[in-house]
Amino acid sequence: MTILLHGRHLHTHGHPLNDLSNINTRNSEASRVLLFRRAQRDLYDSLRLINHNAPIGSLPPEILGQIFETANQSNAKENTRPWDHLCRRKPLPIIISQVSSHWRDVALNSPLLWSEINISPPWSLRIIALFLARSKACPIHLNLTIPTIAFGNLLTPTVVNASAYILCDMVAQHIPRCRKITIKGDFNRLEPLLDAIMSTIHPSKAPHLEQLVLQVTGTSDFLAGFSAPLFIESPKLNHLRITSPMVPCLPSLEHVTSLHLALGNTNGIEFATLAALAKLCPCLETLALYDDVVCSPWPEAATVDLPSLRSLQVYGTFTSVSDLLKVISAPLLENLVIAPILARDLLEYHNHVVASKPTLPKLKSITLSPVSPSGFALLAMAAECFPYVERLTIPNIHPDSFRDIFTDADAEVIWPHLSEIALRNIDSESMETLFSIISFREAVGQPLRKLCLDRRSLQRIGPVMHALPWNIEIVESDVWFSLRDEDLLYEPAHFVGSDFDFID
Numbered sequence: 001m002t003i004l005l006h007g008r009h010l011h012t013h014g015h016p017l018n019d020l021s022n023i024n025t026r027n028s029e030a031s032r033v034l035l036f037r038r039a040q041r042d043l044y045d046s047l048r049l050i051n052h053n054a055p056i057g058s059l060p061p062e063i064l065g066q067i068f069e070t071a072n073q074s075n076a077k078e079n080t081r082p083w084d085h086l087c088r089r090k091p092l093p094i095i096i097s098q099v100s101s102h103w104r105d106v107a108l109n110s111p112l113l114w115s116e117i118n119i120s121p122p123w124s125l126r127i128i129a130l131f132l133a134r135s136k137a138c139p140i141h142l143n144l145t146i147p148t149i150a151f152g153n154l155l156t157p158t159v160v161n162a163s164a165y166i167l168c169d170m171v172a173q174h175i176p177r178c179r180k181i182t183i184k185g186d187f188n189r190l191e192p193l194l195d196a197i198m199s200t201i202h203p204s205k206a207p208h209l210e211q212l213v214l215q216v217t218g219t220s221d222f223l224a225g226f227s228a229p230l231f232i233e234s235p236k237l238n239h240l241r242i243t244s245p246m247v248p249c250l251p252s253l254e255h256v257t258s259l260h261l262a263l264g265n266t267n268g269i270e271f272a273t274l275a276a277l278a279k280l281c282p283c284l285e286t287l288a289l290y291d292d293v294v295c296s297p298w299p300e301a302a303t304v305d306l307p308s309l310r311s312l313q314v315y316g317t318f319t320s321v322s323d324l325l326k327v328i329s330a331p332l333l334e335n336l337v338i339a340p341i342l343a344r345d346l347l348e349y350h351n352h353v354v355a356s357k358p359t360l361p362k363l364k365s366i367t368l369s370p371v372s373p374s375g376f377a378l379l380a381m382a383a384e385c386f387p388y389v390e391r392l393t394i395p396n397i398h399p400d401s402f403r404d405i406f407t408d409a410d411a412e413v414i415w416p417h418l419s420e421i422a423l424r425n426i427d428s429e430s431m432e433t434l435f436s437i438i439s440f441r442e443a444v445g446q447p448l449r450k451l452c453l454d455r456r457s458l459q460r461i462g463p464v465m466h467a468l469p470w471n472i473e474i475v476e477s478d479v480w481f482s483l484r485d486e487d488l489l490y491e492p493a494h495f496v497g498s499d500f501d502f503i504d
Contacts (some may be wrong), residue, residue: 041313057102064103065110068096073114073155091118091127093134111138117174119167120145120192121160128167132174139179139208142171144197146185153390161192168200175204180211188218198249200229206231206251214246217264219431238283244268244293253280257308262290270295271302278304289324298323306330313337322348325359325385333360336386339369339395353385360386367393376401383414392423393452395480399433408442422452424478431461438470447472454478 056064075092093114097107107113114134120143132140169174175181181201187194194216209231231251238257242250242262253259259281270312274294278284285308292464298320314321314337321338326349338345353359363386370376376398383389392415394402406414418441426434441447450473453461458476465474 005264007333047276052240057292061106061109064106066111068093068110068113071096072116093131094127108134111136114138116143117141117171118143118145119171121147123163123167125163125166125170126209129170131303132171134205137177139177140174141180141182142174142178143182144184146187146190157189160190164193164196168196172200172204175201175206178206178207180213181206181209182213184213184215186218187216191219194219202228202230204231206234206237208236209234210236212237212241212251214240214242214249215245215262215264216246216331219245237442247273247277253277255283256281257283258286258288259284260288260290260326263293264504268293268295271298275302275304278306281306283308285309286313288315289318291316292319294320294324296320296323298327302327304328307332311335311337315339319344322350322352323343325349326352330360331362335365335367336360336363339367339368340371341368341375341378342371343375343378346378346385350385358385358387361388364389365391365393368396370401371396373398373401376405379405380411387415388417389415390417391420391422392418395423396425397423397430397433399429402430403433403436406437413441413444413446416446418446419448420450420452421448424454424457424480426453426457426461428460431464434461435468438472442470449473450475452477 008441059067072092083125093107097104111134115138117128117131117135119128183194183197212230212234229251230247231250234251235255237251237253239253240250240253240256240258241260241262243262244267245264247261247269259277261274261277265318268291271294279464284306287306287309295342304327306328307330310332312324312328312333312335314324318324321341322345325346342422366382366386366389368379368382370378408414422431423434436479447470449471451461451465455478458474462474465472469500
């Protein structure tokens with residue numbers, strides 16, 4: 001029999017059903033096996049030709065490899081529960097390599113496709129070894145994430161700890177080619193695992209390491225024994241995210257440009273430690289503080305010099321916002337984030353500014369997240385503290401409170417230099433409020449020039465805006481996406497961008 005498929009011929013030995021009449025009853029079992037194998041072979045040959053003649057099969061291997069790598073990067077971001085053994089799927093690179101012989105060849109010759117090395121429990125040593133081998137000499141991301149779900153019968157601390165040193169022996173020789181290392185989660189009852197991984201990376205060289213995440217909780221007493229700096233050398237390290245117990249273990253910070261400090265357990269770091277970290281980071285451009293990671297008291301006359309700092313971000317229950325703003329010296333600071341923001345956060349700093357003068361003259365962008373309708377009154381206070389702001393970002397607006405602050409005819413126009421507002425979750429009521437503010441600022445000669453909206457808000461407001469007389473640019477941009485995507489320790493609702501109902 002001959003099958004014509006896209007101009008090519010597939011020759012078979014006849015359809016298996018045609019041979020049923022030739023089956024000898026005494027050898028029927030052997031005949032059935034023979035027919036089954038013949039059918040399998042014919043099916044394989046047919047599928048191979050179909051795959052070969054599919055449009056995607058005409059792509060050059062280089063382009064196909066880039067598509068695989070892009071899909072794998074997107075899949076890694078969406079896979080927020082890689083440790084859930086109840087719904088764990090095969091890694092995407094393995095799935096790709098099992099589609100066809102051509103895809104397999106492309107996948108095996110794309111080492112970057114295998115560069116995400118997930119060593120989170122429950123791990124498969126065979127899969128880890130496979131990824132390490134197929135990534136060849138490519139820089140890798142080593143990711144160890146402890147489950148946030150409760151340990152069950154299939155995943156217990158005993159099971160994890162038992163193979164911890166075997167795992168670390170396997171990855172030890174690959175530490176020098178790590179571009180990013182992530183260690184995060186609650187290591188309570190998993191001290192042997194943490195000891196194994198810390199002992200592995202402690203004496204290593206990391207010439208390619210750019211990002212280091214050490215967001216470890218649940219082991220403050222255990223970590224007290226680690227005081228020497230991690231890594232013999234890490235000359236390219238520029239992005240660091242750590243919890244307070246990991247501070248004594250920090251590697252060289254000479255080239256770090258982004259530093260995130262979170263509260264790992266009940267105790268944060270002292271002010272003197274924060275000041276010391278600032279001196280060790282001469283290139284620091286972004287500083288983010290979570291919760292009360294810096295313990296009181298804050299010295300009145302102290303100064304923390306951050307000459308290169310351009311972005312200061314304060315998240316969660318950080319109760320010393322005014323203290324931080326009073327002591328920080330950052331002449332190049334352009335961006336400030338306070339989320340959530342409460343009345344007490346700016347009160348002392350506001351009194352300080354009124355008594356002297358604004359201390360952050362370069363600040364052009366501010367992000368605030370009020371948690372109540374009355375909290376929008378803080379915008380007026382913030383405008384006095386930071387009068388030169390040109391961009392305002394707010395996640396969720398309370399329409400009436402937001403309108404009252406921005407359209408009060410009896411008060412000075414808030415933020416006279418403001419030209420851009422970034423918002424999200426705009427409904428019909430919020431849309432009317434926004435139009436009122438735009439119209440008011442047009443009337444007083446201080447118009448807005450740009451709106452940044454998330455996709456859903458843009459779909460609601462875009463068609464209407466084009467019919468209105470204002471000359472204002474509208475851009476699609478979810479103002480919280482990058483912040484929420486980067487946070488590795490808390491749920492989004494802990495600090496910014498939650499779709500909450502305002503507290504009355």
